[in-house]
Structure formats: C-alpha cells, structure tokens
Amino acid sequence: MAVAGNSYVIRLTDAHLGWGTYRHTTTRNRRPGEGYIPIPISVSRNLDILNSNQQNISNIYTCRSVDGFFNDVELKASGNIEAGSPYAKQFQGNGNLLLIGDWYAHVGATVGDSVQVTWLSSHHIEIELI
Template identity: 40%
Template sequence: MPNTGNYYLATLKKTHLGWGTHRKTNSRPQINNESYLPIPSKYALSFNITNLHFTKQSNIYKFSTSDNFLKNEELKASGNRKKGDIYAKNLHGYGDLKLLGKWFKHIQAQIGDQIKVEFISPTEILLTKI
C-alpha cells in the first residue's frame, strides 16, 4: 500500500479525458464522459499500487478533490501492463466510470493539464489540478 505523503503528477492525454469514446478497440459501445487517471509504472511499483490480482490488499481507495467537488468517493486501481501483473495502471471511479469525467468537466480539464494524485493515507487519495 502507498505511504502517507506519496504522490505523483499525471499529465492528462486525450485517452484519459475521453476513455469511453477514444478507444483502440470496439469491445463495447462508446460511452461519453468516461475518464481515468494513469498510474505510471514506476509509481505503481514503488508505491505498491496493486490491482485485483493481488488479494493481500484492497485496490479500492477513498478519495476527494481539493476543490471539494467530490468528497468521500471511491477510486479503483485496475488494469495491468502484461497478463497476470499485480501492479495497476489506472485509477477510475469505482462503480462509476463517469465519476472522474464529472470532475474533469467541472475543472475544465484539457489535454496537458496535470493532476496531483496524493496519498493522504495508505487508503485515501486527494486529487488536485495543478
């Protein structure tokens, strides 16, 4: 699990802002406003941010945004870089893939904007637009 104070900066790209419509596959219908935050592999490893393949810790994190638009919501760490890998590569709304999209719209996020992903405890995250 991450340590209190661990953080990284995520630079938003088109795919992060429009995950539901900017896709490489046609495995499901396109859905507007789905978004996610990337987890660079060096941070996933050094902070021990794992996905569902690692069952000794949760991959669900409580989170809020520093502007208080979202409070006490949940993010899920998911995905992997190769089959069976335990380290996550994405953070997205748990049970609501549009959750981050709502906040991105609120802060008028654009390609190139940076989001600080800060662990305020091993199980809680604070998101801040830089």
Template identity: 40%
Template sequence: MAHAGDFYQVTLKRTHYDWGMYRTTETRDPIAGEGYIPIPKEYAERFHLLNSNGTNKMDVLGQNLFYYRTADGFRHGILRAQGCHSAGDIYAKQFSENGDLKAIGAWFAYIGAVEGTRIEVTWESEDSVVISRV
C-alpha cells in the first residue's frame, strides 16, 4: 500500500494522451479526448494498486479507487486503477477518472501534453493522490 510521500513518474506516449483515437485495438469506434495515466508494473506491485481482479470486483479506496486532484487545480475527483498487463493479473496498468475516460484526456489537453511529457503521481495519504506535470 502507498503512503503519504510515495510517488512515481512516467513519460507519456501518444497512446496515453490520445487513447480514444490512437489505439492498437479495434474493439470500439474511436472517441476523441480520452486519456489515461500509465502505472508501470513495478509501482503497481510496490504500492499494491489493484484492478477488479485483485479486489474481487469490489471498489476499495486505497486499492483500486483514489481521491485525486491535479496540482494546478484543473481537475479533481476519483481515479480508478484498472486494466492489466496480462490476462488475470491483479495489478492495474493505468489510472483514469472513475466513469469518465475523457477527464484525464481533458487535463492532458489543458497542460499541452505531447509525447515525452512527464507526469508524477504523488500520494497525500493512502487513498488520495495529486497528479502533476513534472
């Protein structure tokens, strides 16, 4: 479990800030404005960031749901840890705003995210994070 002061940084690729349009899967029609924050596997394991496989399909604050705010004040809400690196894996591979794949995409647009933009996720408490551009 993550604690206040824990953090990780990631470098964005186009697929992160333009997820709805720049996809390698054709499981649905393109949707402009979607984005997500990747969670590298080592941090998912270290901070026990679980997807629904790991929470028995339940929502658990501090495991697959986190209160969040952006450091610049643009967004706040609840992040959902989701996805997996391989079928059945319990560790999440990305954060998106709960129920809104466009929320993080809107923040990426606001900060002018491009390939190579660095993002930091910092824990304020076990169930609350701040996301910022580095």
C-alpha cells in the first residue's frame, strides 16, 4: 500500500492529454478535453494501486495540485493492462472525465512534459507539472 512520501513521475503523451479524441477505438464517441494521468504497471503493483476489479477496496483518491487548481477533488484509479487485472493503469476524474484535461489546460501541459504524483497518505495524493 502507498504511504506518505511515495511518488512517481510520468512523461505525457498525446493519449494522456487528449484522451477523449486521441483514441484508436470506436467504443464511445470522441469528447474533447478529457485527460488522464497514467500509472506505470510497476508502480501500480509496488504500491497496490487497485481498480474496481478488486473487491472491498477503495479506488478513490483525494487529490490536490501544487498550483492550487485542485483542492481535494476525487480521482479514481481505473483501467488495467489485461482483462481482470486488479492493478490500475490510470487516474481519472471520479465521474468527470474532463477533470484532468481541465487541469492540463490550466497548467499548459504539452506532450513531453512530466507530472509527478506524490502520496500524502494512503489515499491522498498531490500532483504537479514538473
């Protein structure tokens, strides 16, 4: 389980910044403005960041951003790299897929920029564009 002080850094790609439109699937309509923060599988496994495939756990994290744009918003650890895996592959807005995209727009994130995710406690994280 993640504890205060754990962190990781991820470099952003087109898919992270434009999740709603930069996609190779037709499972749902394109929607500009969506974004997500990827979680490398090694981080997900090491810190037990689980998705909803795992029963009796919370995959909801309280998040703030260093720049002050977010203050205690809810992010969901979701997705997986293979069907049925309990390990999450991304953080997304809980019930709002535009949430991370709004933050990316606010901080002026572009392809090649990096985001640092730092745990303040087991289910409270802080994000920063670095």
